[in-house]
Amino acid sequence: MYDAPQTQREVDLTQTKIAARNVQVYYGDTHAIKDVDVNIEDKTVTAFIGPSGCGKSTFLRCLNRMNDTIDVCRVEGDILIDGEDIYDKRVDPVQLRAKVGMVFQKPNPFPKSIYDNVAYGPRIHGLAKNKADLDDIVERALRRGAIWDEVKDRLQSPGTGLSGGQQQRLCIARAVATEPEVLLMDEPWSALDPIATAQVEELIDELRQNYSVVIVTHSMQQAARVSQKTAFFHLGNLVEFGETGQIFTNPEDPRTESYITGRIG
Amino acid sequence: MSDASLQSPSAAPARKGSLHRQDERTRKRNAAEARFRGYGIAAIAVGVFFLVVLAFSIIRSGVPAFTHTVLDVEITLTQQQFDEAEAQLFKTKAYAGYFNATLTAELERRGISVPFDEAAIERLAGKVGGTLREFYRANPDQLGQPVTFELPASSRVDGYFNGRVSRDTLQESRFLMLADLDLVDALSEAGIIHGTFNWNFITGADSGVDNPGGAGIGASVVGSFFMMLVVLFLSLPIGVAASIYLEEFAPQNRFTDLIEVNISNLAAVPSIVFGILGLAVFIQFAHLPQSAPLVGGLVLTLMTLPTIIISTRASLKAVPPSIRDAALGVGASKMQAVFHHVLPLAMPGILTGTIIGLAQALGETAPLLLIGMVGFVARGYPDGFIAGFTEPNSAMPAQIYTWAARADASFYDKAWGGIIILLIFLLTMNIIAIILRRRFERRW
Numbered sequence: 001m002y003d004a005p006q007t008q009r010e011v012d013l014t015q016t017k018i019a020a021r022n023v024q025v026y027y028g029d030t031h032a033i034k035d036v037d038v039n040i041e042d043k044t045v046t047a048f049i050g051p052s053g054c055g056k057s058t059f060l061r062c063l064n065r066m067n068d069t070i071d072v073c074r075v076e077g078d079i080l081i082d083g084e085d086i087y088d089k090r091v092d093p094v095q096l097r098a099k100v101g102m103v104f105q106k107p108n109p110f111p112k113s114i115y116d117n118v119a120y121g122p123r124i125h126g127l128a129k130n131k132a133d134l135d136d137i138v139e140r141a142l143r144r145g146a147i148w149d150e151v152k153d154r155l156q157s158p159g160t161g162l163s164g165g166q167q168q169r170l171c172i173a174r175a176v177a178t179e180p181e182v183l184l185m186d187e188p189w190s191a192l193d194p195i196a197t198a199q200v201e202e203l204i205d206e207l208r209q210n211y212s213v214v215i216v217t218h219s220m221q222q223a224a225r226v227s228q229k230t231a232f233f234h235l236g237n238l239v240e241f242g243e244t245g246q247i248f249t250n251p252e253d254p255r256t257e258s259y260i261t262g263r264i265g
Numbered sequence: 266m267s268d269a270s271l272q273s274p275s276a277a278p279a280r281k282g283s284l285h286r287q288d289e290r291t292r293k294r295n296a297a298e299a300r301f302r303g304y305g306i307a308a309i310a311v312g313v314f315f316l317v318v319l320a321f322s323i324i325r326s327g328v329p330a331f332t333h334t335v336l337d338v339e340i341t342l343t344q345q346q347f348d349e350a351e352a353q354l355f356k357t358k359a360y361a362g363y364f365n366a367t368l369t370a371e372l373e374r375r376g377i378s379v380p381f382d383e384a385a386i387e388r389l390a391g392k393v394g395g396t397l398r399e400f401y402r403a404n405p406d407q408l409g410q411p412v413t414f415e416l417p418a419s420s421r422v423d424g425y426f427n428g429r430v431s432r433d434t435l436q437e438s439r440f441l442m443l444a445d446l447d448l449v450d451a452l453s454e455a456g457i458i459h460g461t462f463n464w465n466f467i468t469g470a471d472s473g474v475d476n477p478g479g480a481g482i483g484a485s486v487v488g489s490f491f492m493m494l495v496v497l498f499l500s501l502p503i504g505v506a507a508s509i510y511l512e513e514f515a516p517q518n519r520f521t522d523l524i525e526v527n528i529s530n531l532a533a534v535p536s537i538v539f540g541i542l543g544l545a546v547f548i549q550f551a552h553l554p555q556s557a558p559l560v561g562g563l564v565l566t567l568m569t570l571p572t573i574i575i576s577t578r579a580s581l582k583a584v585p586p587s588i589r590d591a592a593l594g595v596g597a598s599k600m601q602a603v604f605h606h607v608l609p610l611a612m613p614g615i616l617t618g619t620i621i622g623l624a625q626a627l628g629e630t631a632p633l634l635l636i637g638m639v640g641f642v643a644r645g646y647p648d649g650f651i652a653g654f655t656e657p658n659s660a661m662p663a664q665i666y667t668w669a670a671r672a673d674a675s676f677y678d679k680a681w682g683g684i685i686i687l688l689i690f691l692l693t694m695n696i697i698a699i700i701l702r703r704r705f706e707r708r709w
């Protein structure tokens with residue numbers, strides 16, 4: 001059922017990393033996510049697709065409780081990571097976010113040096129024993145963010161002085177530096193050129209060996225290229241969820257089909 | 266490019282006018298823009314004009330406070346003269362006699378002769394006899410040696426020197442006669458009477474109502490300083506903590522809305538209300554010392570807090586939310602996000618707001634008058650750091666107010682001089698604010 005690239009991949013689909021049950025999200029009176037049930041698997045890339053405003057970002061932000069910061073936002077239902085309810089009272093969102101990293105739709109580097117941008121997470125989580133260790137972590141993260149070669153000579157210059165695409169890759173490096181178990185990426189490609197896009201896609205494929213990656217994308221080709229599972233959202237509903245190949249070649253729901261073929265969205 | 270290709274667009278019938286000619290709408294628009302610029306420049310010119318007028322009049326009226334007129338007289342008093350004077354019934358009169366004799370001799374030596382008597386000298390330089398006697402009784406070892414006395418001239422003579430009093434406007438009185446001015450001219454010609462820089466005005470304390478020459482602003486500068494210490498160390502931490510809590514942590518509900526409205530209202534409360542509140546709460550209820558910079562500082566803290574809170578909240582609001590998201594996204598706690606990322610970005614705004622609040626407090630007069638920090642209590646320097654907070658003192662603006670209200674016209678000069686000193690402090694604070702803002706902003 002897979003497209004050519006996917007057929008060559010060995011995918012371990014046995015383990016559920018994130019399970020969402022009856023998730024409802026309200027922004028005040030707006031019902032933004034309606035009754036979403038989904039299982040996101042470990043060591044898998046899951047793509048969220050759907051027309052603008054359908055709730056992809058909203059649902060993604062539920063997975064690491066970034067919605068807590070929005071006063072009017074209310075989340076109902078259960079979201080389990082490794083079987084534990086993340087909306088349980090005992091869960092500290094800070095601990096959760098160290099485990100579930102995020103790359104935002106708009107690049108948002110700290111107004112600090114490139115080095116400090118990447119080192120910040122490892123520092124506050126105490127991941128490095130000493131300076132050399134931290135240097136290693138920073139270098140590895142920047143390499144994985146496909147930006148090391150461009151910035152290795154100016155690690156102390158401000159991260160905000162980079163171009164938009166470089167900033168976004170810096171943000172990716174920052175997110176992977178804390179070694180999260182799940183990485184949420186909200187359309188990180190919007191500012192990337194084709195080469196950087198390819199590099200980030202490669203990175204995602206590499207991250208898949210150890211992590212669960214959830215991406216939001218507007219590009220069908222991209223979803224087809226990098227993901228194993230695809231979820232199609234429409235007006236706050238999860239319309240269809242399944243193997244990427246199947247969604248793209250043989251969608252069950254007519255709405256999915258019209259979106260993929262370019263009739264809605 | 267060939268001509269043909271250049272001409273082909275203009276050949277098309279749909280094209281309207283040339284780019285080289287402005288059409289009617291563009292012309293109107295440009296005219297409106299030019300008019301607006303004109304208004305703007307005119308507004309700035311008016312502002313600058315008033316500023317220049319203000320600065321000029323302040324400096325012209327205030328500079329006399331920094332100079333005073335003195336009589337320089339060198340006297341040699343022998344032991345015998347001293348003993349004789351001390352044996353008399355009117356001792357200071359005897360000393361005054363010595364002084365006059367010396368002055369007459371000095372004038373004669375320079376070939377100047379003007380008649381004068383002891384009363385004239387008293388009108389010019391006060392009770393010189395008393396000054397001399399006090400000096401020689403305290404320093405008997407100076408007897409027999411020449412001693413130069415620098416005696417401050419009376420305020421009218423001062424006024425004659427800096428143009429406030431002239432021969433035409435002088436009203437003869439027991440303070441100054443027209444004939445005295447001849448003596449003043451003669452002494453001035455002889456170089457005995459002249460103007461000098463008045464250090465006492467900067468370092469001294471307030472004097473009595475009858476001695477404008479001895480009045481200085483130093484003690485009340487110290488009073489203002491201790492008050493500002495109280496204001497800074499209370500209002501900055503309280504204000505910043507309150508703003509951070511309200512802006513970053515507090516839930517948005519009716520209660521926080523109410524607090525917000527009330528803070529804005531507090532910023533608009535007239536300062537005299539804070540003064541009477543301070544009188545009732547800090548002095549009458551809490552029994553803190555009256556006229557103390559501590560109480561003044563507390564009252565001004567109440568006044569400054571809303572300013573600091575409002576400006577701090579504004580600068581926290583101006584930090585893009587994406588920075589908070591970024592910090593939370595890598596697993597920082599809310600407090601880490603605020604202290605590591607938001608606060609440094611908000612710092613220039615917070616510092617500017619704080620210094621502007623402090624500058625406002627420094628110039629505030631009304632509440633200080635109510636808690637008894639009026640000018641005339643600034644009669645001396647506090648002894649020690651703690652005493653600086655608790656001993657009665659005044660503050661610069663209250664001192665200026667007190668001087669301006671006094672009858673003797675020389676105090677009017679002192680008031681203007683005090684304003685110059687106050688403005689120097691305010692300007693310095695504003696410059697510090699600008700430097701701090703630059704320093705923090707330049708980091709990125």
Ligand SMILES: Nc1ncnc2c1ncn2[C@@H]1O[C@H](COP(=O)(O)OP(=O)(O)OP(=O)(O)O)[C@@H](O)[C@H]1O
Nearest residue numbers: 027030032051052053054055056057058059070072
């Ligand atoms: N902070 C908010 N307050 C109120 N409503 C919001 C907020 N954020 C999102 N919404 C609403 O929730 C719905 C889903 O928004 P969301 O950002 O999840 O869309 P999206 O699928 O990510 O769209 P896009 O592809 O354009 O990023 C939208 O109707 C939006 O108006």
Ligand SMILES: [Mg+2]
Nearest residue numbers: 056057105186
């Ligand atoms: Mg989105």
